[in-house]
Amino acid sequence: MLFEVKNDTPGLMNLRELSERLNLSQTTVSRALNGYPEVSEQTRKRVAAAAKEFNYRPNIRAQRLATGRSMSIGHIIPLSKQNEMVNIVFADFIAGAGEVYARHGYNMSLSLVRDEEELNAYRGVAEKGAVDGIIVHSPARHDPRIAFLAELDIPFLVHGRASEVTTPYAWLDVNNKRAIETGTRHLLELGHRRIALVNGEERMDFAQRRREGYLAALCGADVPPDPGLMRSNEMSEPYGHAAAHEMLDRSAPPTAFVASSIVSALGIRRAIQERGLVMGRDISVLCFDDEISYLPNGQTTPVFTAMRSSVRAAGRRCAELLIDQITHPDQELRTELWDAELVIGPSTGPCP
Amino acid sequence: MLFEVKNDTPGLMNLRELSERLNLSQTTVSRALNGYPEVSEQTRKRVAAAAKEFNYRPNIRAQRLATGRSMSIGHIIPLSKQNEMVNIVFADFIAGAGEVYARHGYNMSLSLVRDEEELNAYRGVAEKGAVDGIIVHSPARHDPRIAFLAELDIPFLVHGRASEVTTPYAWLDVNNKRAIETGTRHLLELGHRRIALVNGEERMDFAQRRREGYLAALCGADVPPDPGLMRSNEMSEPYGHAAAHEMLDRSAPPTAFVASSIVSALGIRRAIQERGLVMGRDISVLCFDDEISYLPNGQTTPVFTAMRSSVRAAGRRCAELLIDQITHPDQELRTELWDAELVIGPSTGPCP
DNA sequence: GAATCACTTCAAAGCGCTTTGGATGCCGGA
DNA sequence: TCCGGCATCCAAAGCGCTTTGAAGTGATTC
Numbered sequence: 085m086l087f088e089v090k091n092d093t094p095g096l097m098n099l100r101e102l103s104e105r106l107n108l109s110q111t112t113v114s115r116a117l118n119g120y121p122e123v124s125e126q127t128r129k130r131v132a133a134a135a136k137e138f139n140y141r142p143n144i145r146a147q148r149l150a151t152g153r154s155m156s157i158g159h160i161i162p163l164s165k166q167n168e169m170v171n172i173v174f175a176d177f178i179a180g181a182g183e184v185y186a187r188h189g190y191n192m193s194l195s196l197v198r199d200e201e202e203l204n205a206y207r208g209v210a211e212k213g214a215v216d217g218i219i220v221h222s223p224a225r226h227d228p229r230i231a232f233l234a235e236l237d238i239p240f241l242v243h244g245r246a247s248e249v250t251t252p253y254a255w256l257d258v259n260n261k262r263a264i265e266t267g268t269r270h271l272l273e274l275g276h277r278r279i280a281l282v283n284g285e286e287r288m289d290f291a292q293r294r295r296e297g298y299l300a301a302l303c304g305a306d307v308p309p310d311p312g313l314m315r316s317n318e319m320s321e322p323y324g325h326a327a328a329h330e331m332l333d334r335s336a337p338p339t340a341f342v343a344s345s346i347v348s349a350l351g352i353r354r355a356i357q358e359r360g361l362v363m364g365r366d367i368s369v370l371c372f373d374d375e376i377s378y379l380p381n382g383q384t385t386p387v388f389t390a391m392r393s394s395v396r397a398a399g400r401r402c403a404e405l406l407i408d409q410i411t412h413p414d415q416e417l418r419t420e421l422w423d424a425e426l427v428i429g430p431s432t433g434p435c436p
Numbered sequence: 437m438l439f440e441v442k443n444d445t446p447g448l449m450n451l452r453e454l455s456e457r458l459n460l461s462q463t464t465v466s467r468a469l470n471g472y473p474e475v476s477e478q479t480r481k482r483v484a485a486a487a488k489e490f491n492y493r494p495n496i497r498a499q500r501l502a503t504g505r506s507m508s509i510g511h512i513i514p515l516s517k518q519n520e521m522v523n524i525v526f527a528d529f530i531a532g533a534g535e536v537y538a539r540h541g542y543n544m545s546l547s548l549v550r551d552e553e554e555l556n557a558y559r560g561v562a563e564k565g566a567v568d569g570i571i572v573h574s575p576a577r578h579d580p581r582i583a584f585l586a587e588l589d590i591p592f593l594v595h596g597r598a599s600e601v602t603t604p605y606a607w608l609d610v611n612n613k614r615a616i617e618t619g620t621r622h623l624l625e626l627g628h629r630r631i632a633l634v635n636g637e638e639r640m641d642f643a644q645r646r647r648e649g650y651l652a653a654l655c656g657a658d659v660p661p662d663p664g665l666m667r668s669n670e671m672s673e674p675y676g677h678a679a680a681h682e683m684l685d686r687s688a689p690p691t692a693f694v695a696s697s698i699v700s701a702l703g704i705r706r707a708i709q710e711r712g713l714v715m716g717r718d719i720s721v722l723c724f725d726d727e728i729s730y731l732p733n734g735q736t737t738p739v740f741t742a743m744r745s746s747v748r749a750a751g752r753r754c755a756e757l758l759i760d761q762i763t764h765p766d767q768e769l770r771t772e773l774w775d776a777e778l779v780i781g782p783s784t785g786p787c788p
Numbered sequence: 789g790a791a792t793c794a795c796t797t798c799a800a801a802g803c804g805c806t807t808t809g810g811a812t813g814c815c816g817g818a
Numbered sequence: 819t820c821c822g823g824c825a826t827c828c829a830a831a832g833c834g835c836t837t838t839g840a841a842g843t844g845a846t847t848c
Contacts, residue, residue, distance in 0.1 A: 098803095098805085099806095100804075108827080109827065109828045110805080110828090110829095111827075111828060112828070114805070115807095115827090122826065122827080123825095123827085124826060142805070143501075143565060143803085144506075144565060145565055145804080145805090146501050146803065146805035147804080147805055148500070148805090149495075149501045149803085149804080149834070151805080151806065171527075171730065172524040175523075175524060178546070179548060182547070182548030183548055186547060186550075191546065191547045192545065192548075193508065193543055193544065195534070195537075196531060196538055197538055198538075213497055214543075319730075320729075320730050321732070322732060322734070347730055347731070350702065377672075378672050380673070451834060452834075452835095460797080461798045461799070462798090462799095462836090463797075463837080463838095464796080466836060467837095470836085474796065476796060476797090479796080479797085497833080497834080498833065498834035499836080500835090501803050501804070501835070501836095502802085502835040502836040502837080503836065503837095504803070
């Protein structure tokens, strides 16, 4: 590290200078600005006026060192080949969380790290106070990050769950099993029997739970699951497209699809149309809809029949829960399970 | 601010303790750890071993205060109703930039702020050193942020350009005009005359330039532009869908569409299909393709004929340029103009 | 033997804030 | 008159690091 210490923000005043100019101590000025009670109203006004006049702004770095709090929340994103970060769902989550951070004076610190460095990144970020708390994204069923963070003793909250982790932790999740079970049952009630599942990667916890829901619904209707009708991969448009084509090529093609994401549902729709079939009449499609801003499921009326739960709202709520945990460290770990809502669109219909 | 100073990371050692344990001064230990030359190899090893043994990790907050550098880059995202942040293009940009940050030891600080507070956010973030540099996203033609940041005297780089801003600034942009001009000309060469433009919001600089390119191509082919064939809005799927339907309802409907984004192109395709038309045969569609990870334009062969330029690569490059600017503050402001590449897919064909 | 030099190491002074633990002055009650 | 209490304000001690400027070693040179 061969950098010079630069005269930081040269034109600007620091607390000492400001207090000298006011003939007050730094203590008093600091207290006046931070709203402490042991300052007379008159001085407080005088200080505020001077701060404004001289365009004083406390140095955040100094503040952070002195208070021991960084006022920022870490999001560590694994940067795999199949890039989790870029998941468009993630962007909406971040937007929701960011809103809440802004309201509470926090900011968001994003680190993208290569998979093999992820645990180290958590340590680096958390251990010596670059952030006050961490949000864990996309937990796998057996996710090492949770025990790791628990041991680091830093507040964190998981968006999703990790079924095989026994360490207690705070989380917020959608009831994925119930959601897909409800959706699948809806298709069964429409008479479908060969229902395909175009799932996300099943090392992800949510994908596993969705499969469980799918299987539970089939089981409840005495429909034996067909392994040939179940796919699992990263939820992209081409994946949905390819999976649909492959399955529709089978001798006993599915009459309905359950897609884990609206993105892969778009691919499924494309495949259906390429075959000259009509979605909703010849083939039904139901998907999980995270209410992604740029890919809304229709404006007023839905395009896809879907299990709906806003990921943006989840982001907001996760941020609130985490900030609460940071400011009240002694409270119990909280968890929240949200239910997705079934919305009916023209993409599903009775089994032909 | 009524928080206690908490004993920060209690179990961990700080520099003083570590140096006492080693019978060395803090100076020497600090230098040994930071790779300064004036430390003997032997001591360096001894220090490294002890640091590892006691799991020492420097306090980032203290480091930041002492060095005057925060080792983070700010991205401030306006949080409008029509949420820029959530722009899926943005997520890919961030992913690219994040890669580079990670490699250089920087991290990314994201703040989402309401529109009316945006300038204040820049000030707050930059003025007293929460970040070492800033990336400006989605500049408008007449963007106040640029002059503002220039005055704050903090390194920043604009992704895009702001045509009406005279202050010099560093930027990286795609040659939007040439890209869309090329694309439109391609359609003209296929015999199309009624070509619709489904553009982004034209207060955005890139959208204006794209329209210029569109008009230039029409002009070059002596095709008078038809205002009824030009739309401008935030580039969502439903917008593309609605715009396409409206224009196809006209008495003289377009035979081809130029879309500013693959997202709106998806909507256009949906509309075409809903009308029982075939894309590429009855109606041609060409779009700008930012190579969004989750919405790739086909796998090996493109689905849409497109002008292609990776926004993720742009993110990477912006990060590099900015870091370079931070580490070499005296160099001249740099700019880069990238060309998009025309790729041909089945979505375009001769005018029927 | 003194002077020079390269190599190591160190004490102490910041960085700019917050917070502790008093001081000071003023008032009313005993 | 004295004392306690209240309202204000302050000096100084951190927070945990980096960096300056100087000093202590030997070894080498003249």
